């Protein structure tokens with residue numbers, strides 16, 4: 001079902017690592033903009049599901065992915081899909097900030113140069129725009145030539161976000177993007193993500209309940225490879241339908 005309302009639909013997703021099932025019949029739908037939080041205990045399948053959303057498992061042998069994934073109404077897992085292009089349109093930010101050991105400027109320009117010859121002026125503009133959108137421009141604009149590894153963790157993470165944004169994605173996948181950061185840097189990164197939610201579809205895995213409650217509109221609760229419940233973030237936290245969800249959000253397990 002290609003529903004106009006959704007940018008990405010995933011239906012009946014099952015995933016197996018060397019024959020062992022890790023995801024069971026997950027169906028989730030993502031609109032063009034807004035933040036969806038994926039929560040759940042360790043080992044519940046959040047990262048596994050997230051990685052399926054830009055075909056990261058293609059890189060790992062012995063992983064079998066089943067289900068229907070439609071991105072802009074088109075089968076994302078079709079054989080003729082250009083994976084470099086797909087991963088530009090569905091970008092991924094990881095838990096550890098992942099700057100390359102070269103300049104801040106080059107870190108952001110990197111994705112743009114992949115497969116393209118971009119005029120210097122356009123590159124400069126795109127780098128600035130991405131750094132502004134990621135909320136880190138003011139802090140780095142006078143030292144774009146500096147090695148990105150010399151930035152603080154929070155700044156590195158926002159530069160990582162800028163690198164993904166530079167390729168003009170529709171979707172940003174974020175796997176615990178602030179869990180390696182101190183609380184203050186985490187809030188700064190969160191604020192940057194909040195600024196993006198009107199324009200992008202963000203899907204964020206987080207163990208931080210406060211963070212999920214603060215920034216997401218929709219929350220999906222995973223347990224044991226299953227999607228227990230998905231709904232408006234407010235409802236999931238204040239008025240969940242399932243007792244399992246209630247127990248998790250109230251801190252009884254996890």
Ligand SMILES: Nc1ncnc2c1ncn2[C@@H]1O[C@H](COP(=O)(O)OP(=O)(O)OP(=O)(O)O)[C@@H](O)[C@H]1O
Pocket residue numbers: 017022040041042043044045046047048049060
């Ligand atoms: N590459 C892999 N090979 C085999 N099994 C894996 C692999 N990656 C994950 N798993 C298994 O799949 C299940 C789900 O793991 P996953 O990493 O998706 O959980 P998670 O919810 O992201 O947990 P965490 O909160 O700890 O990051 C776990 O049982 C895990 O051991």
Ligand SMILES: [Mg+2]
Pocket residue numbers: 046047048175205
């Ligand atoms: Mg994980």
